[in-house]
Amino acid sequence: MPGYVPGAQPQGKTVKLNTNENPYPPSPEVIRALRAALDGGGECARRYPDPLCRELRQAIAEFDGVSPDQIVVGNGSDEILRLLMTVTLDPGSEVGTLWPTYSYFEFLAAQCDARPVRHGVDTGGRWPDSLFEGGERLLLICNPNPPVGTLQPHEMISRLCEARPESLVVIDEAYIGFAPRGASAVSLLGSHANLMVVRTLSKSHQLAGLRAGYAIGTGEALAALLKIKDSYNVNALTQAAATAAIGDTGHFESTRAKVIAERECLAAEMRRRGFEVPESHGNFLFAIHVRAQEIFEALAERRVFVRWWDKPGMRDGFRITVGLPEQSDALLRALDEVTAQLGR
Template sequence: ERMHAYLPGEQPAGSAVKLNTNENAHPPSPRVLDVIHAFPGESARRYPDPMATALRRALAAHHGVTPEEVLAGNGSDEILRLVAYATMDPGARMAVLSPTYSYYEVIAASFDAQVVEYPLGDDWSWPDTLWSGDEPLLYLANPNPPVGTLFPPGDIARLCRARPRTLVVVDEAYIAFAPPGSSAAALLPSHPNLIVSRTFSKSHQLAGLRVGYALARGEVMDALLKLKDSYNVNALSQAAARAAIEDSGHFTRTRDAIVAERDRLARALTERGFDVAPSHGNFVFAQHPHAPGIFRALRDRQVYVRWFDRPRTRLGLRITVGLPEQTDALLAALEGLV
């Protein structure tokens, strides 16, 4: 009875402007679409490669690691769950930032773990107490939703050293939209208590195909491999993800377009009286004294954004960076509301 389900954003139908679930607004790579259109029926009939061997090899080459240091998953949410199941005992403590991705609390509740929250500062920075905690597992989204705060890899390295008995899981779902060099992946060889998770949902327009992966080493990876479902990533998703990795030009073009549109959206909202925090994701967090009412009014006008009814986020709206025409529709809908 204590467990609460994760509440995803609404999925409106028709012509609604959907800026509430941080999907990538751009279409997938043409190479991905070619793979989907040419997918053979025989591959649908057979079980997929249980180890996603070709995909892991492609990801390993992309990151400069070995395939043994890569685990493919059914979205990064599966990876995040597996980490907890592989490392935590029932009733143990799990550390999270506050606010952050609420799915971590769902994971904790699934095996009755105690969630220890570390409230972020007024500038959304880490609290001093984070450095000295001793929880065995820490989830660290970077950039951290719903604000988009980026924590430098140097700070993550120091945190791993300061908490050697804590497994630090860096959830990099939005790292593609941060400046180059922001990832913690390069820290893995020298920090055995570190795991990095990634997803194709935000960066490569594959949210509907559910592909994520973990980068980890040694005993941690061995434990994850033992617990994963036998056929956790379907054959079409494996093939599409490989095609997405191969089309680096499409990735760069769409990422750059999102970053530019994010900056335009932040400026426009600031001009309309919102307090917009710096974001390194494909979304912005816009605070306003009347945020709950604006959220409802936008919904009535068929513009969907996200509002979180929690103390630190109640006066803010998380708004996905969409296409320019979606930004224009949002700004038009705000006329008369602010």
């Protein structure tokens, strides 16, 4: 759509289901922590933040069952991903990704003059043989993998790490908070020295606007990240808010359950309307339809924003962020209008 910026905040009465934000507010503990940080005569603004994010790393360590020494925190997981590319890639070197996947990977690769290598997955998400056989120094693999939301089991991740001992295998778990319990690759870190897990607090912890993400790993790659990151890459307010968010596991659990329940309801409604909707383990759905682009554009005209990409393997569907039940209702109403108008 000309002039349409996916990350921009649409004004007016809109249904914004295009950037996989969490529809629920952050934990009340986050608001309390922010207020407390702001009290005290602005000290949190005057002084530099903790460069090592010690309190936050301690909270993450407890949440993920790892040691704080295994964690590096970034200004969103996009910063971590960019740093990982910077430390592992030279101009001209290759970075392997699934395809389709998080489109920002290729943007980051271009910033490093690296060459992305796409390993194609179908809507079932099965990893292709080429992924196990390639020679790229860095593999960036989302699990669950957008835009469809497919999830691969531990055995597959272990097989990949073993098949590619010369590669750093980074599992981007941005959406793991909406996947079945126990799906995270963090429990495999002790078995594979070439494995790293990247997480964000933007999705399942409702902090997209404050920017906090982290890497969990061991060995050289983690040390390299620490060495290259800016000292004060995570500001004081974000550190306080993220520590509180991670600590409120009750809020995480209750909002997670609501998003998952809404995802399943919306998927059923979409399927009832003739869309093919593969099973998703994220906070989004991929709705496949022969007229996907037209539907996406007609929805946008009604200020219902979902996401469509004019890219191979992606243009035959659009991605819908799972929102509040009333947002799903508004989307479905608009869809019914649009499909009736288009004659399906």
